[in-house]
Amino acid sequence: xxxxxxxxxxxxxxxxxxxxxxxxxxxxxxxxxxxxxxxxxxxxxxxxxxxxxxxxxxxxxxxxxxxxxxxxxxxxxxxxxxxxxxxxxxx
Numbered sequence: 714x715x716x717x718x719x720x721x722x723x724x725x726x727x728x729x730x731x732x733x734x735x736x737x738x739x740x741x742x743x744x745x746x747x748x749x750x751x752x753x754x755x756x757x758x759x760x761x762x763x764x765x766x767x768x769x770x771x772x773x774x775x776x777x778x779x780x781x782x783x784x785x786x787x788x789x790x791x792x793x794x795x796x797x798x799x800x801x802x803x804x
Contacts, residue, residue, distance in 0.1 A: 714762045721755055768798055 728745065735742050771794055 714759060717755070718759070721752075764801070771798070 728748065731743055775791060775794075
């Protein structure tokens, strides 16, 4: 997603430059048929993958713990994580 975001930012810069150039030369603003639709789809994908990245970071906390320490307190911490993400996904 990070590479795609960079490519999208480059594309938006080029489109903005085309708009400025068209205005400078007195031409109509160019129309890009699928630009808005793709922008919306990209935003949805960013939100989805952003949420997945957050979940993965929360889960990595458990991965880094030693089994002996996790065994005693980890069940409740993992249960709290599960409840937190269940509520977050419902919204």
